[in-house]
Amino acid sequence: MQNIINPGLAYIEQNLKTDITVEELAGTAGYSVWHYYRLFAQTTGLSVAAYIVKRRLECALSEIAGGRKAIDTVLEYGFDTYAGFYKAFVKVYGCSPKKYLLLQKQSKTEGITMNIQSILTNWDIPRDLPISDIYIMDGAKVSGNVWRVGEDYILKTGERSALLKNLKIAKALTSQGFNAPIAIPTKSGEEYLDGENITVLTKGVKGEPLPKSDRFGANRKEFGYKYGQSIAKLHNALSEMESDLQPYEQNLFPHVTEWALPETKKQNEQYNMGLPDSVFDDYVSNFGTLFEKLPKQLIHRDPNPSNILFDNGDVSGFIDFDLSERNVRLWDPCYCATGILSETSGVDYSREKWLDMLEGILQGYDSVNPLTAEEKQSVFYVICSIEMICAAYFESVDVYKPQAETNRGMFRFITANETKIRGIFK
Numbered sequence: 001m002q003n004i005i006n007p008g009l010a011y012i013e014q015n016l017k018t019d020i021t022v023e024e025l026a027g028t029a030g031y032s033v034w035h036y037y038r039l040f041a042q043t044t045g046l047s048v049a050a051y052i053v054k055r056r057l058e059c060a061l062s063e064i065a066g067g068r069k070a071i072d073t074v075l076e077y078g079f080d081t082y083a084g085f086y087k088a089f090v091k092v093y094g095c096s097p098k099k100y101l102l103l104q105k106q107s108k109t110e111g112i113t114m115n116i117q118s119i120l121t122n123w124d125i126p127r128d129l130p131i132s133d134i135y136i137m138d139g140a141k142v143s144g145n146v147w148r149v150g151e152d153y154i155l156k157t158g159e160r161s162a163l164l165k166n167l168k169i170a171k172a173l174t175s176q177g178f179n180a181p182i183a184i185p186t187k188s189g190e191e192y193l194d195g196e197n198i199t200v201l202t203k204g205v206k207g208e209p210l211p212k213s214d215r216f217g218a219n220r221k222e223f224g225y226k227y228g229q230s231i232a233k234l235h236n237a238l239s240e241m242e243s244d245l246q247p248y249e250q251n252l253f254p255h256v257t258e259w260a261l262p263e264t265k266k267q268n269e270q271y272n273m274g275l276p277d278s279v280f281d282d283y284v285s286n287f288g289t290l291f292e293k294l295p296k297q298l299i300h301r302d303p304n305p306s307n308i309l310f311d312n313g314d315v316s317g318f319i320d321f322d323l324s325e326r327n328v329r330l331w332d333p334c335y336c337a338t339g340i341l342s343e344t345s346g347v348d349y350s351r352e353k354w355l356d357m358l359e360g361i362l363q364g365y366d367s368v369n370p371l372t373a374e375e376k377q378s379v380f381y382v383i384c385s386i387e388m389i390c391a392a393y394f395e396s397v398d399v400y401k402p403q404a405e406t407n408r409g410m411f412r413f414i415t416a417n418e419t420k421i422r423g424i425f426k
Contacts (some may be wrong), residue, residue, distance in 0.1 A: 004029050005043045008036075016056050017076050022048050034255055037044055037248050037325075047325075056159060057089050061097050067398035071122035091244060094164045095194075103195050115157065116147060122186045122193055123201050125153065142146065149201070152183065159198040167200065168193060168244060169321065172237035178230075179205050179309075179316040207309030209422070215305065215340055216353050224337075224360020230315035230370030231303055231332050231361075241324070242298040249326040253291040256385045257284055263392035264411070273408055279384075279415050287381040292372040294328040301325045303332050304339030330375050333365045334382045338390075341410055351413050359424050366425075376425040380418055387411040 008025040025048060026036035037048060044051050060077040064070045076087035089097050116131050145157040156163060166181075173180035181202035183191040193199040213266035214223055261280055268275045299311035300307075300318060309317045337358045344351045362379060367372065387407055414421065 004031070004039055005107060008040065010043075010122060012052055012055060016052070016059055017078070019078075020234070022053055032259060033260070033327045034250070034389075038282070039118065047246060047248050049248065053088060053246060057085070057092060058264070060085060060336070061101070064298070065101055077371060092161045092164075094198075097410065100160075113241055116149075116360055119193065119199060120149065120155070120201070122188075123184055123203075125184075126150070126188055128195070129153070131155075137260050147205070151376040152203055153184070155199070156202070156205050157197055160198050163192070163198050164243070168241060169237075170202070172240045173317065175240070176233040176237045178233070178237070178318070179207065179311065181205055205309065205317045205319070207311035209306045209308065210310045212343055214307075215343070215357060216350075220353060221356045221360040224247050224357040225364035225367075226310075226315055226360075227308060227336055227357075228333055228364025228366070229299070229368050230308065230318075230364075232365045233302075233337060234300060235297060235332065235369060236330055238298045238300070245298065247326040249296070252382075252385055253329055256377060256388055260385070260388040260392040263395065264388040265281075267395060267404070267408060271405075271408060273412055275412065275415060283384060287378065287385075290378045291328070294330060294378060295330050295372065295375070296326055299325060299327050299329060299333070301331070301335070302418055303336045305343070306339075308336070309393075328378075329369070329380065330371070330378060330382045331386070333361050334379065335386055337361050338383060338410065340384050341413075342406060343366050351410075354418055356419065358421065362424055371425075377422075380414075380421045381413055383421065384411070387414060 006141075007028045011025060012020060022033050024038060026033045029036055029039075031039070040048050041053070046054065056079075058074050058079040059081070063073045070085075071082050074082050077085075079085040079088065086097065089100070092300050094101055095103070116294075117128075118370060120129075124169070132148045133146075147155045168181055170180040170182050174182055181204070184201045184203065185191060186193065186201075191200070210223060261283065263338055265280055267273065300321065303318065307319050309319065336352075340357055341351065341354045346353055362371075387410055391404050391407040391411060392409060394400040
């Protein structure tokens with residue numbers, strides 16, 4: 001993945017003083033904009049726009065520190081005024097350019113090393129707690145400088161802008177009643193230890209993904225309702241973050257009609273899916289008008305069941321944030337539902353039971369963030385959008401081809417149950 005992104009990173013470095021588009025960068029890698037944007041965010045941890053701004057801030061500050069006139073420098077890097085540069089710098093780094101330079105100098109002078117036990121003395125927590133690396137389910141160590149301290153704490157150190165963004169996200173989630181990794185104040189009352197990088201101590205997030213047996217059990221609609229309510233509350237939290245980020249705006253309808261829909265039509269013929277052309281024609285002729293009226297905002301983008309945590313029967317929090325996309329808000333509840341649909345197999349986890357879960361998710365979302373009339377009419381089309389995108393993408397990557405087959409089966413089921421899906425809000 002890094003090899004795919006590296007040419008784009010080099011292109012950015014060579015053109016920081018000119019306009020750069022995602023289309024240009026995707027062209028350097030030979031990928032669609034949608035694919036490239038996903039890969040870029042996964043590799044760098046930032047959206048393309050946020051990464052470019054960060055590099056412009058860093059390079060401009062470096063030139064100013066080297067003696068160049070500040071206003072001339074910031075204008076060359078695309079900032080209208082020095083005040084605009086200053087404001088953007090504080091938003092990304094959480095401190096003034098002058099303080100950042102001082103922190104860099106101190107870090108290099110002191111030759112700071114990560115003595116974890118010594119660093120933990122800055123917090124009022126029990127001494128001599130065991131410290132361990134953190135591993136994910138496949139046995140790989142979590143990347144970056146992250147450690148578990150005892151049973152209840154997580155210690156992180158890293159690049160300022162990324163951790164400051166995470167702290168803002170945690171506060172926004174907490175304001176909506178979620179269990180989020182809020183920073184534990186140091187003994188001096190600060191949220192983190194300051195330096196060129198920052199160090200944060202948080203409480204671990206409690207909860208586990210809801211077991212599959214519960215998602216398809218007798219209370220599946222009730223759990224669906226909780227999924228939907230939690231996504232709506234999450235959206236309320238994310239709306240507080242949007243002005244602090246520079247998310248990529250996904251123009252869903254043209255993205256599907258120009259790429260995913262034609263690719264899915266090819267699979268329809270190649271794999272004898274049996275879908276009539278009217279399925280695709282109806283999507284193009286009717287969803288286009290509705291799409292322009294759908295509310296858009298910063299979304300989670302991947303709220304599949306494994307990324308939503310439950311504790312004592314209620315949603316406690318979310319994991320695996322991307323936060324790089326502004327899209328129709330209907331995407332997230334529909335994506336959660338299709339993520340659950342992908343797990344259906346056998347008698348106990350039948351697709352017919354999934355229709356109850358879908359109804360619960362949509363009604364739960366609507367109870368917190370009321371859906372517009374256009375959104376209620378668009379549920380079927382957004383679900384179809386997700387399935388066509390997944391089928392087209394998975395089919396294009398050899399290791400994911402079995403998942404493409406799964407999505408083709410899901411798409412057939414969805415179109416066969418169009419009347420029931422549309423009937424949820426009638």
